[in-house]
Amino acid sequence: MLKLKTANADAxxxxxxxxxxxYLPVKRAGQVNYDLWESxxxxxxxxxxxxSPKDLFFPQSEDLMxxxxxxxxxxIENPELPTEPFVLFGVRACDARSFDVLDxxxxxxxxxxxxxxxxxxxxxxxxxxxxPLRETCFCSxxxxxxxxxxxxxxxxxxxxxxxxxxKTEKGExxxxxxxxxxxxxxxxxxxxxxDEARAKMAKNPLADLDLTGFDxxxxxxxxxxxxxxxxxxACLGCGTCTxxxxxxxxxxxxxxxxxxxxxxxxxxxxxxxxxxxxxxxxTNRKTQMERFRQRFMHKLVYFPANNEGMYSCVGCGRxxxxxxxxxxxxKVIRTLGGKKQ
Amino acid sequence: xxxxxxxxxxxxxxxxxxxxxxxVLGWEKGEFDYERTPALFEQGNIDKLVYDKxxxxxxxxxxxxxxxxxGKTLALIKPCDSLSLNQLLCEHRVKRENIYVxxxxxxxxxxxxxxxxxxxxxxxxxxxxxxxxxxxESCREVPQSDRFAAVRELExxxxxxRYAFWxxxxxxxxxxxxxxNVCPACTCIKCVFDNPDSGVAAKANVDTFEENxxxxxxxxxxxxxxxxxxxxxxxxxxxxxxxxxxxKFIKDMDTLYGDYQxxxxxxxxxxxxxxxKADAEPSVVLNRGE
Numbered sequence: 001m002l003k004l005k006t007a008n009a010d011a012x013x014x015x016x017x018x019x020x021x022x023y024l025p026v027k028r029a030g031q032v033n034y035d036l037w038e039s040x041x042x043x044x045x046x047x048x049x050x051x052s053p054k055d056l057f058f059p060q061s062e063d064l065m066x067x068x069x070x071x072x073x074x075x076i077e078n079p080e081l082p083t084e085p086f087v088l089f090g091v092r093a094c095d096a097r098s099f100d101v102l103d104x105x106x107x108x109x110x111x112x113x114x115x116x117x118x119x120x121x122x123x124x125x126x127x128x129x130x131x132p133l134r135e136t137c138f139c140s141x142x143x144x145x146x147x148x149x150x151x152x153x154x155x156x157x158x159x160x161x162x163x164x165x166x167k168t169e170k171g172e173x174x175x176x177x178x179x180x181x182x183x184x185x186x187x188x189x190x191x192x193x194x195d196e197a198r199a200k201m202a203k204n205p206l207a208d209l210d211l212t213g214f215d216x217x218x219x220x221x222x223x224x225x226x227x228x229x230x231x232x233x234a235c236l237g238c239g240t241c242t243x244x245x246x247x248x249x250x251x252x253x254x255x256x257x258x259x260x261x262x263x264x265x266x267x268x269x270x271x272x273x274x275x276x277x278x279x280x281x282x283t284n285r286k287t288q289m290e291r292f293r294q295r296f297m298h299k300l301v302y303f304p305a306n307n308e309g310m311y312s313c314v315g316c317g318r319x320x321x322x323x324x325x326x327x328x329x330x331k332v333i334r335t336l337g338g339k340k341q
Numbered sequence: 342x343x344x345x346x347x348x349x350x351x352x353x354x355x356x357x358x359x360x361x362x363x364x365v366l367g368w369e370k371g372e373f374d375y376e377r378t379p380a381l382f383e384q385g386n387i388d389k390l391v392y393d394k395x396x397x398x399x400x401x402x403x404x405x406x407x408x409x410x411x412g413k414t415l416a417l418i419k420p421c422d423s424l425s426l427n428q429l430l431c432e433h434r435v436k437r438e439n440i441y442v443x444x445x446x447x448x449x450x451x452x453x454x455x456x457x458x459x460x461x462x463x464x465x466x467x468x469x470x471x472x473x474x475x476x477x478e479s480c481r482e483v484p485q486s487d488r489f490a491a492v493r494e495l496e497x498x499x500x501x502x503r504y505a506f507w508x509x510x511x512x513x514x515x516x517x518x519x520x521x522n523v524c525p526a527c528t529c530i531k532c533v534f535d536n537p538d539s540g541v542a543a544k545a546n547v548d549t550f551e552e553n554x555x556x557x558x559x560x561x562x563x564x565x566x567x568x569x570x571x572x573x574x575x576x577x578x579x580x581x582x583x584x585x586x587x588x589k590f591i592k593d594m595d596t597l598y599g600d601y602q603x604x605x606x607x608x609x610x611x612x613x614x615x616x617x618k619a620d621a622e623p624s625v626v627l628n629r630g631e
Binding site for chain 2: 028029030031033050051060061135136205206230233234236237238239240242243244252254267268269270273274275278320321322324325326327328330331334
């Protein structure tokens with residue numbers, strides 16, 4: 001394990017940037033989001049980013065292919081898949097787990113080559129939480145250890161020191177390049193800090209959410225629960241929850257008419273929107289109640305039923321803090337969880 | 342506030358029990374202390390109705406849908422929300438005969454981080470519309486503030502600085518449409534940006550310039566009808582000060598056509614769809630851009 005003074009973190013970022021693009025939480029215009037590191041930018045590791053880091057593997061919009069028309073022929077151009085390495089730094093345990101969820105969707109057959117290419121280019125440096133970032137955090141409910149995140153490199157910031165530990169080959173390669181900026185350590189002070197973090201997490205307000213009954217066995221009971229009718233009432237039908245969510249992975253494919261051809265792109269979609277999964281037959285969900293129910297059924301029932309019990313919520317709490325009407329997943333679990341009916 | 346809140350709850354229960362109204366549109370508590378969610382109440386759940394300093398959400402837009410239900414709905418309306426409701430009534434979007442407006446006194450609303458931005462500049466404590474009002478002296482004090490100070494600051498910037506400011510703010514947009522969906526002036530049944538046949542439908546921030554335009558166009562669309570309720574900025578997940586666009590338009594209209602508050606008078610025609618001899622000459626308007 002390596003450590004360095006946090007005061008020297010800029011030297012670390014600069015070194016990483018020499019060989020790869022570095023993305024990490026940066027404050028711009030008052031908000032913290034994953035952004036490209038540049039000398040002098042306001043790196044803000046201690047706050048939850050508004051958007052999750054999923055953009056780096058699954059951008060909000062992405063060109064898929066282009067069609068060019070000349071005379072009577074149509075030419076199809078596939079975009080070049082990204083090959084440039086990048087480093088994603090400061091990923092919290094919840095977001096690190098979200099990559100497992102996304103992998104199951106995009107890397108199972110048929111593999112999504114666009115996602116796969118970005119995933120292969122990326123090295124993830126995760127950042128263990130030594131206290132819950134916010135009162136809205138509830139990753140522990142999904143069995144995530146906030147202090148021990150998954151990733152190619154694990155990092156922790158304790159006091160004025162940053163600890164770095166490689167977990168994969170990619171991670172070892174990254175640390176080899178920054179070794180001279182750091183000193184070796186056994187990381188002894190971390191153990192107590194991690195235990196303290198877990199103890200604090202256990203006392204976070206949402207840590208007692210009970211997922212009993214959210215499984216494939218009770219699908220219809222949950223689907224038909226009368227509570228949905230009250231739960232959804234104030235839903236604005238905006239896409240905030242889906243767009244800040246680290247695991248929402250639905251997208252729409254659209255064609256843009258360039259005048260002499262077509263640019264086909266995909267962009268994030270939201271099951272909260274009225275035209276979500278709209279097809280010629282017009283059989284998509286007609287009411288906001290159905291749309292609202294779909295989002296939570298997907299995260300808490302359908303996904304685990306199809307993925308050996310893995311939930312597709314990671315308890316990051318972004319939707320909890322950002323829903324304009326406070327109709328978030330914690331409220332849904334509180335209302336419908338803890339019972340098998 | 343406590344005394345007013347207790348009276349409001351008691352009165353709502355009374356009107357519901359007497360059958361004068363069939364349901365109540367108010368707020369209920371959420372997971373955290375500061376969370377209040379708009380909700381409909383009937384006899385079975387009226388005990389969950391709350392009114393306190395966290396009831397920031399403007400309920401007037403919800404009445405577009407709720408006033409179509411059978412029977413009368415009691416709506417708890419704060420002074421600034423009453424402007425939105427009156428504007429909706431002026432546009433025939435809410436069925437007046439199906440609502441009972443209980444004006445509720447307000448001392449400024451708070452969220453998780455303290456006083457709501459929209460309450461830093463209070464537009465007054467009068468009710469533009471109400472069937473009944475419950476407030477007290479403490480709810481009638483209007484804190485002194487300069488609503489247009491931030492707009493003037495922007496006006497004093499050079500065009501390049503102003504452009505950079507809006508680019509940096511609007512480029513944070515994730516196109517969740519929360520601002521549009523919460524806006525009481527945005528009540529189109531199908532928004533042009535949601536309609537695949539419109540040619541301008543946009544679901545994601547495909548390019549940042551398009552996002553920037555979306556907000557500017559939306560501000561133009563609601564100009565004259567926007568009451569400056571501030572919900573757009575309250576709900577923005579990226580903290581974009583969208584209300585400053587609307588406020589700039591309001592300030593310009595005040596300057597060119599005389600002071601006007603949308604929603605104050607349900608019969609009024611706003612300056613952009615009205616003509617008076619005192620209106621500024623078109624040349625004055627045109628030359629302002631130079």
